[in-house]
Structures are given as C-alpha cells and as structure tokens.
Amino acid sequence: MTTEAPLLTFEAVSFTYPGRTAPVFQDISFEVAAGRFVSVEGSSGCGKSTLLRLACRLEAPDAGVVRFAGRPVEAMPPGLLRRRVSYVQQTPALLADSVRANLRLAFGLRVNKDLTAPDDDRLRQGLAEFQLEKVSLDQPARELSVGQKQRLCLLRAMLLAPRVLLLDEPTAALDRENARRVLEIVTGLNRAQGVTIVMVSHNAADAREATARIRLGGRG
C-alpha cells in the first residue's frame, strides 16, 4: 500500500451508456498515487477507455465520485481539469494544418491564456525528445505516419505539463518499432519527469512497464 496521497481516485463509480440498460461497470474503486505508471487491463468492451474518459470528464458517472488531487472532478472547471489530466485518444486527432499549428493549438484557447506559447526552438527540442527530429514544423501534420502522429499528439499534450497522462491504447495501431518508441517515451515521461500515467493497452509488453495494474471484470 502506498503512503503517497492519491492523485486520482475512483470511489464506487458506476457507468452506463445513455440509452442502454446494462452498466459498463459498477462500484469501481481505486486510487492512483502521484508518479505511478498504471496499466488498465480487461477484456474488450469492459470499459477501459470509459474509465479514462471518466477521469477527464468526457463522460459522467451514474453514481460515485471521481477525484483529482482530492477534489471531485465535477467541482473543477473542465478546461483546467483537462489541462492537468490529459487524455490522449487512441486515434491521433490532428488539425489539417502544420505541425507547428497543431503543437500550438492549446495555447490559443481561453483557459490556457496564462501560458506562454512555446517558440520554434522549444518545439524543435520537443520534436527531438519525442523522436521526431526529422519532422519539420511547417510540414502538414496529417501527412505524418501513424506512429509519428501518435508521438506528435503525446508531445502536444505534454507541452501543457499535465500531472496525469491518460493514454488510450497508444500503441494499438503501430508496428513493433513505432510501438517500442512510444512506450520508451511514455516510460521516460514517467521516470524522468514524474508524470503519472494511466494507460489502456492490449499489448503485454506495454503492461510490463507499468508499476501497478487495474483489472476490470469484462462483460465480454
């Protein structure tokens, strides 16, 4: 049992998709301490992605409470919550614009007005850290390979310096080499920068890097 204060807490959380009667899961409780790398496991359709979406309020529970740093997420302004608890989608979503515009996108939003937009040098440094040194800032982002897009989305999320990264099967669509790169970056963010990671993955190699596991009972 950890002695650190939990950063993310689920207290008896239940969730049912609108229009359905059977809940995806019921009475789920767990804590994630700061700095952990947690893998979410379970069969297909058991609600692993939903769990991540509940943590950043893209979904609302039927019952129970989700807390970030002790505060119920419903009590936090959604923009601020999502800046601290950053969800990276399974399929990389990018604007039909340059790599630069995609990386700076968050800094044009009202909630992030207090942040300074990174200059080109900082962005190039970020691209290098995420093994994208060959990518130009002027390049159309949608022309990148799937692996590059995934790393670009990770970098875009990290530019906001979140405390928790919620990763929804980040290696699912990648070949072995690209999956290894993504996992290497994610592990580095956790170990070197202390970013708390909660990651859904079907890949056993990904799960091996995790320091804790959440196992969901599937409905199949």
Place this chain on the structure above:
Amino acid sequence: MTPQIIEIGSWQLAFSLVFVLLAGAASLVWHLGLGRTLLVGTLRTFAQLALMGYALVFIFRLESAALTLGVFGAMILAALQIVHGRVRERQVTLLWPMFGAMLISYAVVTVVVTGVIVGAKPWWKPQYFIPIAGMIIGNSMSALAISLDRLFADLRSQRDLVEMHLCLGADAREASQDIVRGAIRAGMIPSINAMMGVGIVFLPGMMTGQILSGVNPLAAIRYQIVVMVMLVGSTALSTVAVVLLARHRCFGPGDRLLLRAG
C-alpha cells in the same frame, strides 16, 4: 397604368391539369411509380390553396391583429414540425427552444419589413404581414433543416476532433466553432446564391405574380429587392440563433459532447 388582371376561369384551370397528365404519362411509360404521389400532390395543391384562398379572404376582411398574429404563430408551428421531421435527431431535444428562436427572428424581420420598409398601417395589416411572413418562414425553414442536419452530422463524424480540442482545455464553443461556422454557412448559401441569380437566371415568384396582376414591373422589382434582402437577413438570424441553441444542447455539463455515433 391601371392594373388589369386576366382572371383564370374554372375551365381554364381544369385545362391546366393537362400538364399533370403529361407527368403521369411519363411516370407510366418509364415505370417511375409516381402516379399515386402525383395524384395526391395535385389534389393537395388544389385543396390546400383553395382553403388558403378562402382563409385569406376571411382574414383580410376581418383585419384583426390577434387573428393575424395567430396565423403567424401557426405558420411557425407548422414550419417547426417540418424542420423537426426532416432533421430526425433523436439524441438532442430541440423543439421548444427552436420555436422560440424562430418566433423571435421571424417576428423581428417581418415587423421591420411591414412596419418600416413597406410602411403598412397598422404594421400587422394582414394583406402585407401574412404573405411576407410566409415567404420568410418558407425560405428559412429549408435553411434551418440544412444547417441542423450539417451540425449534427459533423459533430458526430468529427467527434474525435471536437474531443481533442476539449482535452486540450477548449470549452464547447471553442471545440465546435469550425463545425458551427460550416453549419451556418451551409444554411445561408442558398439565399445568397439566389441573390446572384435573381433577374438573370430566374424571375422570382412574387415579382412574376405582381407583373401578371398588372403591377408596373418597376414597382414590382422594388418589392422583390426588399424580399431578397429580407430573406437573407431572416435566414441569417434564424440559422445563427437555432444553430447556437442546438450546439448548446449537444454539450452536457463539463463541456461533454453528448452526441454519439448512430
């Protein structure tokens, strides 16, 4: 010039049915299966317009503000039903907020046109108020259906992109602004295009009607110009109001996108 109208007699009206028979023959020869629809459409045209004609004679004669505004309200309700039926959105309920937005935007434009531009006295004079309101409601009804269809379809198909914005801290407005812009544009473009083609590609119905009734074409074009610009204005107002309301309904507390695939 004294307006002189050649009235269409009953036999002449009956003779016009030859065009429907032509269409029916085409349906038969080409196995289009449109015979029944054509028959129902023709019967409805005769019945609905005859009913409307008698109703208008009654309303014009009575000159009652309450009756005129009641007819206006009924026309909006009918348009609301048609738009609602055409859009077929099940996850977002929009009926009454949409009625409010339509009522306000149509009322503003109709009152400005009848009371200020045409200068009818009183401003609700049924002879002006009802046909002008009818044109406004009829035209922007299609614009609303196009805009709402586009809004709901794009929010669904671009759900990943909307949620990507939300995940970076965007609020519902920021996350959907391109989609909202696209939906409003889609609704407004037909009425703007109509301004481009009017007088060159086609002569609008109202102007044609006035000219056939013996009105000087120079007087008729003034009315038609007012009609064209009022349609652009009313389409813009109602489309913006209804699309913004619909967008508001598509997001839940915490800026969650409520629309789901299927």
